[in-house]
Amino acid sequence: MIQRSLTLFAGLFALILVIGWVMGLPFTSSRLVEAAAYALIALGLNLQWGYGGLFNFGIMGFLMVGGFAVTFISYPVNPQFWGADGPWLLGRALLAFFAGALLVLAARQSHRAGITGKWKTVLTVIAWFVAYCIYRSQIDPAAAYIESDAGGKWVGGLGAHPVLGWLFGGVLAAAIAYFVGKISLGLRTDYLAIATIGISEIIRALIKNMDWLTRGTLTVSPIPWPVPLPDAYAGGGQPALLLARGGFLLLAIAVLAIAILLISRAYAGPWGRMMRAIRDNHIASASMGKNVTARQLEIFVFGSVLMGIGGAMLVSFVQIFDPSSYQPINHTFLIWVMVIVGGAGNNWGAVFGAVLIWLIWVISEPLAKAVFDVVSYWSSTAGWGAIPDIEARSAQMRVFVLGLVITIALRFAPKGLIPEVVRREG
Amino acid sequence: MTELIFFINQVVISGAVLGCIYALGAVGITLVFGILRFAHFAHSELMTSGAFFAFLLAGAFAAWGITAPIPMGFVVLPIAMVISAIFALGIDKGFYAPLRKRGAKPVTLLIASIGVTLMVQGLIRLFFGAGSYSFFETETKDVFRVDLSAFGSTRPLVITEPQLLMIVVTALSVIALHLFLTRSRLGKAMRAMADNADLAQVSGINTALVVRVTWIIAGALGCMAGTMLALDVTLKPDLAFNIIIPIFAAAIVGGLGQAYGAIAGGLLIGFAESLAVFNWTMVLRPLNAILPEWLQLPATLAFVPTEYKLTVAFVILVVTLLVRPTGIFKGASS
Amino acid sequence: MNRAWQIRKTERVWVSDVVIDVRNVSKRFGGLTAVNNCSLSVRRGSVTGLIGPNGAGKSTLFNIVAGNIVPDSGQVIFDGQDVTGLKPHQLFRTGMLRTFQIAHExxxxxxxxxxxxxxxxxxxxxxxxxxxxxxxxxxxxxxxxxxxxxxxxxxxxxxxxxxxxxxLSGGQKKLLELGRTMMVDAKVVLLDEVAAGVNKTLLNDLAANIERMNKELGYTFFVIEHDMDLIGRLCDPVIVMAAGEKIAEGPMAEIRANPAIVEAYFGTPVEAA
Incomplete structure (x- = not known):
């Protein structure tokens, strides 16, 4: 087993070298940093699915939340916003939000006042409606004001260190995971899948349209780096670029290493045993005193934290937060393929899968283009004319290749390339 | 009166059209779930590919000089449905059946269906590019404007020909489905198998045949839904991928495995979406005359801004999961 | 027919003789009344059996006591504490554990x-x-x-x-389930058709272990079973349910000889043996 893992990792390393030689060092260094972030995200999914048996199909939402968090924390302060009425109006909207929340909570507790059954439901529905109206009445003018020139166009950031933004990404992701988990855990596993997809789409719509908070489709850039940028290195040119990216890569690997350490330590002991039991047979686990729903919530939140941090790392690296760039294919399905192909239930499998699939994903476009170019050359010389739109079609090939990889993986290595190790205590 | 017509145009007709598409899509999903017990994510690709089959056929018919009083898309629909049914059977045989034989869990099948989605999408984009096509490049889309000035309305009732045909075709399909499920032996066998697969098998029901028929219906109805959607808007490779979630929501809200539930759920969500983004100011404008200055209606008064239209389906889904996880018609849940 | 309590004072701790007290429990499923105002009790240190024809409501009552089903009315008192409606993982902490008919290993x-x-x-x-x-x-x-x-x-x-x-074999899995209850020194173990799917030899082994746990370690058992030989070997007293209610209680020999019970099982009156 160990031998197989080492061979596979060696193969992966060889692939990286080949890509570095063919595509050049700047390209490869960027891809490696991204791969490290994806590895962290895949570890998060491995926790939720591999250890917990939970379906999270809303990974994209958690990544967006992480991206938003780091943008908000680390982007420079917008003095125009703070100098105008924006903060005051937002404060009122926040109060309205809490007032509405209190109203709904009060309605839900109305049985203490003697209102029960159907009337309580009616009261709760009315409370939700009124709360929504109160909130909208405050937030709509606030948003409109902030988006205008007088308000500073958007709230800007807090100008703090990016790593704090990464941590905040984890916190926000945890909050959302808690909310989603509370609603959907305890129902059929497929339902959690649909609920997470739904929440992720709602998050996408919110982030895309709340221009006052995120600048929406206008995007935010440049977002600062946690390590020195290429300009900071004397000499400039490619060496500076590589050194800077190397710095980022080291930081990313450090975060990854901490995550792997924490997960392994927990999984090796009683916590891991309990989780395996719950995943194996949750009815028996409940009879044996384990609070299954609470534990599933715990692991769902834990995994989401890693996803939030990973999403924040990605946005920090590319220095731009663009809500339109998030696509379910790239940001949810891709991660699933990484974990399934790499090996669900095995940390090293998840990391391996992440790096392998990410590299396949990024080279399929240039590779497809090369193939198309060759075929086009042949078809032109044969008299059928060149293939039109090679650029666009090559870009679409990634999607097909990904689907093909999933199908082949499920057929020949259904448990993954580095599958879960079933433990037998000595 | 004008306001009422505006309401009918924006909500009733629009909601009915959307509801029909959601309903037809959801029926396919719920039938596959009931019989095969997995969430078939690639249903959106059955819809999109079906629409492309119809598009190619319509183009071929037009090139051969065939004309018809109704849009060509509807004329070729039956043939396209047959092709889609065969396509669906092929996908099952190639991708799902081998995994089922090895006792794959529903999760694995869901992921396999995602793989199929990506491959079919990739192929469609490969052949057709990423742009949009229209069924109405060679013919015109008839728009019916019913003049109701006799009733005091300054606006006409607007409905396009495809929309009208769509509602009729959907109604006919629903009736046909109902008759099939209740009157025919095969239909009853399907319902039995959805209820209790093991019992159905030992009762002598040919489960393999039922599975095949399920895919045929799913493919055919998916093609119908996709083609009608493309006739209403435009044909793009991600035509149905964008609405797969509301369709799943419709199936769950109606109760997974319950065909009538899927129809009810689809219509519910279709109307809910249209209602949620409806601009009430247009209807309540007459009230401005009697309301005081400070209570004048704003320019747009809608429950939800138009950008959030698709989130309405998710909110309904979340509420359903909270309040009644088994759905309206009490399908399968935990 | 509830046995009277015998309150003993042991080291300033009041210990009652009854460890599970089911009081007037009812449960309906739609139009079907599965358990109808049923009351029974299990004595500490006993191996109490629960038998009855199909549809008598035994499984429903068992699952109510085990926390898997919530009763419509009535109470379940465990060791003096009202545990009605508690979920299985909460009941675990009170010292009541259950096993499953199909081994849930x-x-x-x-x-x-x-x-x-x-x-x-x-x-x-x-x-x-x-x-x-x-x-x-x-x-x-x-x-x-x-x-x-x-x-x-x-x-x-x-x-x-x-x-x-x-x-593992079916019998070994069941032994393992018993072992799980021993890990926490359960006060009461609810055995759900422990003989189901187990061959005779291993069944002997299981029965012997249950006896040992009861006599050497003082575990109380509440047993649902269809295998009358097993019941006869292990259980005293035996409680009989029919049509959602308790109809008899006593040692196995008495139960076997009771014509009303035979009628409940077979539907026709039989001459007393």
Whole structure:
């Protein structure tokens, strides 16, 4: 087993070298940093699915939340916003939000006042409606004001260190995971899948349209780096670029290493045993005193934290937060393929899968283009004319290749390339 | 009166059209779930590919000089449905059946269906590019404007020909489905198998045949839904991928495995979406005359801004999961 | 027909003789009344059997006591505490455990791990402790492991302790389930058709172990069973249910000779044996 893992990792390393030689060092260094972030995200999914048996199909939402968090924390302060009425109006909207929340909570507790059954439901529905109206009445003018020139166009950031933004990404992701988990855990596993997809789409719509908070489709850039940028290195040119990216890569690997350490330590002991039991047979686990729903919530939140941090790392690296760039294919399905192909239930499998699939994903476009170019050359010389739109079609090939990889993986290595190790205590 | 017509145009007709598409899509999903017990994510690709089959056929018919009083898309629909049914059977045989034989869990099948989605999408984009096509490049889309000035309305009732045909075709399909499920032996066998697969098998029901028929219906109805959607808007490779979630929501809200539930759920969500983004100011404008200055209606008064239209389906889904996880018609849940 | 309480005072702790007291419990499923105002009690230290024809409501009552079903009315008192409506994982803490008709083992874990996961007070099961107080987790882990090995020895499963539980025989899986109840010194063990799917030889083994647990270690058992020989060997008293109610209670010999019970099972009156 160990031998197989080492061979596979060696193969992966060889692939990286080949890509570095063919595509050049700047390209490869960027891809490696991204791969490290994806590895962290895949570890998060491995926790939720591999250890917990939970379906999270809303990974994209958690990544967006992480991206938003780091943008908000680390982007420079917008003095125009703070100098105008924006903060005051937002404060009122926040109060309205809490007032509405209190109203709904009060309605839900109305049985203490003697209102029960159907009337309580009616009261709760009315409370939700009124709360929504109160909130909208405050937030709509606030948003409109902030988006205008007088308000500073958007709230800007807090100008703090990016790593704090990464941590905040984890916190926000945890909050959302808690909310989603509370609603959907305890129902059929497929339902959690649909609920997470739904929440992720709602998050996408919110982030895309709340221009006052995120600048929406206008995007935010440049977002600062946690390590020195290429300009900071004397000499400039490619060496500076590589050194800077190397710095980022080291930081990313450090975060990854901490995550792997924490997960392994927990999984090796009683916590891991309990989780395996719950995943194996949750009815028996409940009879044996384990609070299954609470534990599933715990692991769902834990995994989401890693996803939030990973999403924040990605946005920090590319220095731009663009809500339109998030696509379910790239940001949810891709991660699933990484974990399934790499090996669900095995940390090293998840990391391996992440790096392998990410590299396949990024080279399929240039590779497809090369193939198309060759075929086009042949078809032109044969008299059928060149293939039109090679650029666009090559870009679409990634999607097909990904689907093909999933199908082949499920057929020949259904448990993954580095599958879960079933433990037998000595 | 004008306001009422505006309401009918924006909500009733629009909601009915959307509801029909959601309903037809959801029926396919719920039938596959009931019989095969997995969430078939690639249903959106059955819809999109079906629409492309119809598009190619319509183009071929037009090139051969065939004309018809109704849009060509509807004329070729039956043939396209047959092709889609065969396509669906092929996908099952190639991708799902081998995994089922090895006792794959529903999760694995869901992921396999995602793989199929990506491959079919990739192929469609490969052949057709990423742009949009229209069924109405060679013919015109008839728009019916019913003049109701006799009733005091300054606006006409607007409905396009495809929309009208769509509602009729959907109604006919629903009736046909109902008759099939209740009157025919095969239909009853399907319902039995959805209820209790093991019992159905030992009762002598040919489960393999039922599975095949399920895919045929799913493919055919998916093609119908996709083609009608493309006739209403435009044909793009991600035509149905964008609405797969509301369709799943419709199936769950109606109760997974319950065909009538899927129809009810689809219509519910279709109307809910249209209602949620409806601009009430247009209807309540007459009230401005009697309301005081400070209570004048704003320019747009809608429950939800138009950008959030698709989130309405998710909110309904979340509420359903909270309040009644088994759905309206009490399908399968935990 | 409830036995009268016998209150004994032992070391300033009031201990009652009745450990499970089911009072006027009812449960309907739609139009069907499964349990109809049923009352019964289980004495501490006994192996009490519950029998009855199909549809008598035994399983429903059993599941109500075990916390898997919530009754429409009535109470379940466990060791003086009202536990009506508590969920299974909450009942676990009170000392009541159940086994399952179809063995619910953790098939991808070894037999030893199946036992080690049971105790509820393992600090290592909390993430914070796993990360920040590894020493604490480790010391408890050693205790748990020792106890698990003791249980394995008692049940004579030593030779399969590192085998995946899914690979064990039906009888061994049931023994393992009994072992799980021993890991927490359960006060009461609810046995759900323990003989189902087990061959005669292993059944003997199971029965012997149940007897040992009862006599040597003082475990109380509440047993649902269709196998009359097993009931006859293990249980005293035997409670009979029919049509959702308790209709008789007493030693097996009495029950066998009671014509009303035979009628409940077969539907026709029979001459007294």
């Amino acid at each position: 953790f098939s991808n874990m070894t037999a030893l791990e199946n036992l080690m996961m049971v105790p509820g007070d393992q600090p290592g099961e909390y993430l914070a402790n796993a990360w920040f107080r590894p020493g604490l987790a480790k010391s408890r882990e050693t205790e748990v492991r020792k106890k698990a090995l003791d249980v394995i020895d008692f049940l004579k499963l030593g030779h399969v302790r590192n085998e995946l539980a899914g690979n």
